[in-house]
Amino acid sequence: MRKVLSAACLGAMATFAVGAAYANEELNKMAQNPKDWVMPAGDYANTRYSKLNQITAANVGKIQVAWTFSTGVLRGHEGGPLIIGNMMYVHTPFPNKVYALDLSQENKIVWKYEPKQDPNVIPVMCCDTVNRGVAYGDGKIFLHQADTTLVALDAKTGQVAWSVKNGDPGKGATGTSAPLVVKDKVLVGISGGEFGVQCHVTAYDLKTGKQAWRAFSEGPDDQILVDPVSTTEHGKPVGKDSSIKTWQGDQWKIGGGCTWGWLSYDPSLNLVYYGSGNPSTWNPKQRPGDNKWSMTVFARNPDDGKAKWVYQMTPHDEWDYDGVNEMILSDQQINGTERKLLTHFDRNGLAYTMDRSTGELLVAEKYDPKVNWTSGVDMNKSSPTYGRPKVLDQYSTEKGGEDKNTKGICPAALGTKDEQPAAYSPDTQLFYVPTNHVCMDYEPFKVSYTAGQPYVGATLSMYPPQGESHMGNFIAWDGKTGKIVWSNKEQFSVWSGALATAGGVVFYGTLEGYLKAVDAKTGKELYKFKTPSGIIGNVTTYENGGRQYIAVLSGVGGWAGIGLAAGLTEPTEGLGAVGGYAALSNYTALGGTLTVFALPQ
Amino acid sequence: MRIIWLVAATLILVAPGKVALAADDPKAVKSEDGKYLDKEGNPTFNVAADGTVDWYTYSGFRRYHSECHVCHGPDGMGSTYAPALKDSVKTMNYGDFLGVVASGRKNVNTAQESVMPAFGDNPNVACYMDDLYVYLRARAYDAVGRVRPPKREEKPEAYAEAEKACMGAK
Numbered sequence: 001m002r003k004v005l006s007a008a009c010l011g012a013m014a015t016f017a018v019g020a021a022y023a024n025e026e027l028n029k030m031a032q033n034p035k036d037w038v039m040p041a042g043d044y045a046n047t048r049y050s051k052l053n054q055i056t057a058a059n060v061g062k063i064q065v066a067w068t069f070s071t072g073v074l075r076g077h078e079g080g081p082l083i084i085g086n087m088m089y090v091h092t093p094f095p096n097k098v099y100a101l102d103l104s105q106e107n108k109i110v111w112k113y114e115p116k117q118d119p120n121v122i123p124v125m126c127c128d129t130v131n132r133g134v135a136y137g138d139g140k141i142f143l144h145q146a147d148t149t150l151v152a153l154d155a156k157t158g159q160v161a162w163s164v165k166n167g168d169p170g171k172g173a174t175g176t177s178a179p180l181v182v183k184d185k186v187l188v189g190i191s192g193g194e195f196g197v198q199c200h201v202t203a204y205d206l207k208t209g210k211q212a213w214r215a216f217s218e219g220p221d222d223q224i225l226v227d228p229v230s231t232t233e234h235g236k237p238v239g240k241d242s243s244i245k246t247w248q249g250d251q252w253k254i255g256g257g258c259t260w261g262w263l264s265y266d267p268s269l270n271l272v273y274y275g276s277g278n279p280s281t282w283n284p285k286q287r288p289g290d291n292k293w294s295m296t297v298f299a300r301n302p303d304d305g306k307a308k309w310v311y312q313m314t315p316h317d318e319w320d321y322d323g324v325n326e327m328i329l330s331d332q333q334i335n336g337t338e339r340k341l342l343t344h345f346d347r348n349g350l351a352y353t354m355d356r357s358t359g360e361l362l363v364a365e366k367y368d369p370k371v372n373w374t375s376g377v378d379m380n381k382s383s384p385t386y387g388r389p390k391v392l393d394q395y396s397t398e399k400g401g402e403d404k405n406t407k408g409i410c411p412a413a414l415g416t417k418d419e420q421p422a423a424y425s426p427d428t429q430l431f432y433v434p435t436n437h438v439c440m441d442y443e444p445f446k447v448s449y450t451a452g453q454p455y456v457g458a459t460l461s462m463y464p465p466q467g468e469s470h471m472g473n474f475i476a477w478d479g480k481t482g483k484i485v486w487s488n489k490e491q492f493s494v495w496s497g498a499l500a501t502a503g504g505v506v507f508y509g510t511l512e513g514y515l516k517a518v519d520a521k522t523g524k525e526l527y528k529f530k531t532p533s534g535i536i537g538n539v540t541t542y543e544n545g546g547r548q549y550i551a552v553l554s555g556v557g558g559w560a561g562i563g564l565a566a567g568l569t570e571p572t573e574g575l576g577a578v579g580g581y582a583a584l585s586n587y588t589a590l591g592g593t594l595t596v597f598a599l600p601q
Numbered sequence: 602m603r604i605i606w607l608v609a610a611t612l613i614l615v616a617p618g619k620v621a622l623a624a625d626d627p628k629a630v631k632s633e634d635g636k637y638l639d640k641e642g643n644p645t646f647n648v649a650a651d652g653t654v655d656w657y658t659y660s661g662f663r664r665y666h667s668e669c670h671v672c673h674g675p676d677g678m679g680s681t682y683a684p685a686l687k688d689s690v691k692t693m694n695y696g697d698f699l700g701v702v703a704s705g706r707k708n709v710n711t712a713q714e715s716v717m718p719a720f721g722d723n724p725n726v727a728c729y730m731d732d733l734y735v736y737l738r739a740r741a742y743d744a745v746g747r748v749r750p751p752k753r754e755e756k757p758e759a760y761a762e763a764e765k766a767c768m769g770a771k
Contacts, residue, residue, distance in 0.1 A: 074682075074712075074713065074714075075681075075682055075714065076681070094714055095714065119707065119709045119714060119716050120716060120718075122714060122715070122716035123672075123705070123716045123717055123718035124718070127671070128681075128682065194671070313697075343653045405749065441749070443663065445663065445667070446768075447667075447725045448724050448725060448768060448769060450722060450723055450724070451717070453720075453722070453723040453725070453727070454668060454671070454723070455723075456667050456668065456671070456725075457667065458667060459662075459664075459666040459667045460666055460667075460670065461675070461749060462675070470619070481735055486626065515671065556681050557681045557682065561680055561681030562670075562671065562672065562674055562680040562681070562683075563674065563675065563680075565674055565679060565680045565681050566674050566675065566676070566678030566679055566680075566685070567678075568675070579616065584681075585679075585681070590681055590682070
């Protein structure tokens with residue numbers, strides 16, 4: 001035992017020694033500095049947790065707006081800024097401007113980058129012209145543009161170092177996700193699940209922009225970078241043609257499985273984690289089969305893109321429950337044993353806790369009690385349907401069939417949580433999750449495919465769960481047991497990214513525009529402030545000049561801005577427009593502002 | 602190609618340059634193969650006393666909530682960035698409506714970045730132009746509320762044949 005352990009340790013150290021030139025060491029070290037926020041999700045583990053503790057549960061009630069910055073752009077502002085030393089990098093929705101602000105010089109704009117993009121990419125973006133943030137590595141800022149261009153900018157000057165086209169908007173592909181710098185590469189996904197794009201994650205060389213590898217979500221083994229023997233699902237090899245044998249004919253070529261969500265990375269296991277989105281079309285009858293590997297958690301080697309393990313959460317999707325949400329990495333004890341975990345809050349309403357080195361499924365539980373399309377995941381290891389969710393016929397749009405309206409499905413297509421990322425605090429060992437509380441009727445019907453045109457095929461009608469009037473909850477979740485610890489109701493879906501801090505405070509933003517602070521242990525609301533527009537951005541924290549700051553982008557939009565702007569249904573007689581019938585447009589209008597808070601001096 | 606021909610043919614038939622006013626009468630005066638027409642000869646809705654809607658209104662609800670909802674919000678109500686079509690059709694005549702859906706629209710300047718794609722080549726929309734117009738007209742005049750029409754007429758046979766031809770064999 002001891003000899004093997006030593007060998008493993010030496011092996012790990014050797015990797016680090018060889019990788020001395022790799023950006024990830026620099027970046028990993030930078031991510032340990034709590035004063036900075038060097039990557040979109042805070043750190044490689046996607047915890048959105050900060051060690052800063054100047055702001056505490058006791059004093060957060062006193063924070064005030066310290067400064068503000070208008071981005072000069074309207075439409076949905078997702079993501080958040082990066083802070084590296086005295087520099088803050090702020091990005092915007094289309095046209096995807098990037099501002100470099102000097103925090104030591106009264107937030108002066110040191111440089112500004114504005115790409116020239118064909119506005120015809122705008123209508124090819126299904127869910128508003130959002131962008132989830134820039135990445136930093138090797139002295140460069142990486143921007144993933146709406147037209148799929150990945151551009152590397154010199155962090156000091158904003159000059160273009162290199163630029164590469166990652167996809168074809170003419171075929172419906174666009175870019176909204178934040179890239180991730182891993183070792184000597186920058187990884188980026190792609191969008192287009194509503195346009196029949198065969199989606200992928202691509203790795204480019206950090207210095208030159210040369211493509212290193214590309215892993216598709218569906219297709220032949222050599223395209224999806226899966227090895228029939230060494231790539232496993234639930235510990236078993238996936239076998240040859242694991243993807244194409246689950247599609248009819250050539251449908252995988254317009255299969256979707258888009259990768260527009262978050263990427264996380266474990267430097268010691270050398271694995272990158274992310275999820276794939278819905279298969280195209282939304283009409284399940286037009287694509288028989290499990291549609292692998294859509295709706296899948298991938299664990300890939302960042303050096304060559306090879307998949308170590310996979311797990312398809314929603315085989316043969318019937319509801320548009322994209323699997324792209326963040327994969328949060330934590331080390332916690334399960335049944336007295338220290339485990340390397342991956343926790344994922346899926347659109348489908350299930351929160352998964354897995355072993356991130358082997359892909360073993362440990363927990364799969366509903367994180368909203370109203371989730372009804374499944375009675376749960378088969379957790380019996382010897383069962384032939386181990387790891388599959390049991391679908392209830394009543395809520396199966398496949399069983400309902402084409403041109404039949406399947407009613408009362410919870411969650412709605414926007415899921416119990418969409419891309420808005422949760423946070424994890426190692427202090428409380430709780431996850432803080434912004435959730436949606438909405439149900440739907442879904443009617444599939446036949447559609448034809450035209451390159452660059454929407455390939456949807458379903459009619460959707462959304463409303464709050466029966467008997468309830470609120471459309472969102474902000475919850476604290478115990479991933480070890482799969483239980484909700486506390487839950488705060490919100491009138492609208494909570495569509496912002498959460499932030500947890502060592503000060504014992506958790507922050508999130510509401511669609512009406514409130515930046516809220518709650519007690520990490522109890523959920524008690526400690527502070528709120530109405531920013532200029534609805535919040536769909538991710539709350540971020542940093543320290544500069546000895547003060548801790550909380551920063552959040554306001555600018556209503558995203559899918560929430562489409563579905564919730566006018567309210568979900570007609571107000572009920574006598575009740576007026578309250579609760580679930582409230583229209584977001586009664587609370588906020590378009591905006592584009594960064595608001596930064598701190599304790600008064 | 603057939604789609605564009607159909608759309609173009611319809612545009613020629615409709616009187617050009619006429620601006621529809623809110624007072625424009627949407628009342629159905631006759632019907633042909635399940636399609637109701639107003640006194641100008643433009644497609645319109647028909648809602649019976651018991652709430653039964655014509656086929657086009659019902660079909661328009663479904664097609665709207667698949668293809669248009671994604672930007673224009675539910676029930677023609679608008680989103681944070683796309684206008685409420687239940688209001689737009691009040692100041693837009695049938696010909697203009699077809700034109701915008703077929704060719705798209707671009708409003709790109711310092712204040713906004715709004716682009717609507719051209720749907721003329723997309724059979725999932727182009728084969729259902731009348732359905733969409735009729736449904737939105739019904740919403741504009743509040744003949745149909747923010748609900749899925751619960752009762753509807755049957756799909757007319759002539760409609761089913763035209764639909765099959767337009768969508769192509771498959």
